[in-house]
Amino acid sequence: xxxxxxxxxxxxxxxxxxxxxxxxxxxxxxxxxxxxxxxxxxxxxxxxxxxxxxxxxxxxxxxxxxxxxxxxxxxxxxxxxxxxxxxxxxxxxxxxxxxxxxxxxxxxxxxxxxxxxxxxxxxxxxxxxxxxxxxxxxxxxxxxxxxxxxxxxxxxxxxxxxxxxxxxxxxxxxxxxxxxxxxxxxxxxxxxxxxxxxxxxxxxxxxxxxxxxxxxxxxxxxxxxxxxxxxxxxxxxxxxxxxxxxxxxxxxxxxxxxxxxxxxxxxxxxxxxxxxxxxxxxxxxxxxxxxxxxxxxxxxxxx
Numbered sequence: 001x002x003x004x005x006x007x008x009x010x011x012x013x014x015x016x017x018x019x020x021x022x023x024x025x026x027x028x029x030x031x032x033x034x035x036x037x038x039x040x041x042x043x044x045x046x047x048x049x050x051x052x053x054x055x056x057x058x059x060x061x062x063x064x065x066x067x068x069x070x071x072x073x074x075x076x077x078x079x080x081x082x083x084x085x086x087x088x089x090x091x092x093x094x095x096x097x098x099x100x101x102x103x104x105x106x107x108x109x110x111x112x113x114x115x116x117x118x119x120x121x122x123x124x125x126x127x128x129x130x131x132x133x134x135x136x137x138x139x140x141x142x143x144x145x146x147x148x149x150x151x152x153x154x155x156x157x158x159x160x161x162x163x164x165x166x167x168x169x170x171x172x173x174x175x176x177x178x179x180x181x182x183x184x185x186x187x188x189x190x191x192x193x194x195x196x197x198x199x200x201x202x203x204x205x206x207x208x209x210x211x212x213x214x215x216x217x218x219x220x221x222x223x224x225x226x227x228x229x230x231x232x233x234x235x236x237x238x239x240x241x242x243x244x245x246x247x248x249x250x251x252x253x254x255x256x257x258x259x260x261x262x263x264x265x266x267x268x269x270x271x272x273x274x275x276x277x278x279x280x281x282x283x284x285x286x287x288x289x290x291x292x293x294x295x296x297x298x299x300x301x302x303x
Contacts, residue, residue: 007058010203016043016060017050022189022204024062029195035062072101072130074116077108081117082283087152087276088145089118089131092285095141095262100129114146121146122153133157134165134230139262141288142169143270155275160230166271167227169235170214170287172264172294173244174254177213177221184209184238188231197251198233200241207231209238217298220247220258224268236263247294258294266291 005023017036021029032041032050039047041062043054054060080092093099093110100111114121114131121131131146133156145165147153159165189204191197200207208228215222221244225235236252239245245253248260258264271282286292 004059004061007054007056007060008203009056011054012056013053014203015050016041016048016052016054018192019054020060020062021195022201029190072111072115073107075107075112076116077113079110079113079117080285082143082285083281084118087148088156088274088281089114089148090270090281090283091144091146093136093141093144093267095139095288095290098138099135099144100132110144118146118148120148122148122150134160136267137233137236137263137265140169140265140267141291142267143167143283143285144267145270145272147275152275156272159272163228164273166269166282167230167267168269169225169227170266170268170291171223171225171235171239172247172258172291172298173221173223173239174247174257175219175221175244176216177223177244179213181212182210182242184211184242186238186241188234188237198231198237200237205229205231207234207238209235211239215295218301220298222295235265258297260290260294264291264294 011019017029017033020032035041036048036050041048041060043052043058043060081089082092083090091110098109101109111130111132123130131148133145133147133153136142136144145156147156185208186200187204188198188207189201191199192201206229210226210228211223213221214224227234236246236249240252246263246265247253247258249263266287268287269284271280274281
């Protein structure tokens with residue numbers, strides 16, 4: 001699979017391996033250095049080394065090698081299907097479930113469960129990610145749309161690209177937010193200090209999160225976040241950026257936090273145009289038990 005990227009003014013003189021870790025969010029720097037070493041990354045048609053410094057206007061092309069085929073097996077794992085028709089499935093993913101198989105997670109994923117419960121899934125993303133149009137993090141619960149055929153997949157992916165899909169989340173964050181509404185417009189890329197994390201960085205990809213306060217607690221706030229873009233870890237990174245990290249977040253939150261199995265983040269609402277009928281579909285689900293119990297605990301502290 002070939003992809004390309006046009007070097008911008010903000011990218012000027014960056015090492016190519018560093019730039020591509022910001023552009024290709026799912027690839028690590030060591031992977032990209034391996035691609036450069038193998039001669040599958042080109043600048044204006046010429047193979048370059050990892051330390052090559054890019055110049056504005058150059059065109060970078062890379063040919064990602066096909067992954068080793070994995071034997072992805074259907075598994076009888078219970079999943080909550082909120083909606084299903086011939087084109088689309090909407091699933092309420094539990095916290096703790098990985099979306100698709102990858103190194104270290106060959107079974108027990110949402111894809112393994114979908115392959116058992118659903119006859120057909122789109123093949124655009126290959127055998128490892130059939131039907132998967134977008135993702136939510138392992139420890140984030142809530143709504144996810146899945147494509148059953150390529151027509152549906154292309155339509156939903158286009159809606160995501162055009163920012164017409166409506167996605168709302170509930171989150172419990174540290175600190176008391178003293179204004180009722182806000183918008184965080186800050187670019188996100190790989191954290192230069194820790195390649196396993198994302199961060200607000202100059203030259204990152206555009207990222208916009210709107211939020212409103214739903215409830216105040218002592219030292220914590222319940223917020224609703226509406227995504228305009230869908231960058232990796234976007235809500236987690238943005239709330240940390242404004243110094244209100246998510247409760248329980250092991251990657252972006254403080255050590256002293258609520259006793260939770262991962263970040264208190266729930267994808268509660270999802271709206272999109274049906275790929276075949278054009279009808280606007282909206283779905284909403286309640287947060288899981290652990291999320292609700294945490295809210296009750298915060299309420300008891302108020303008394």
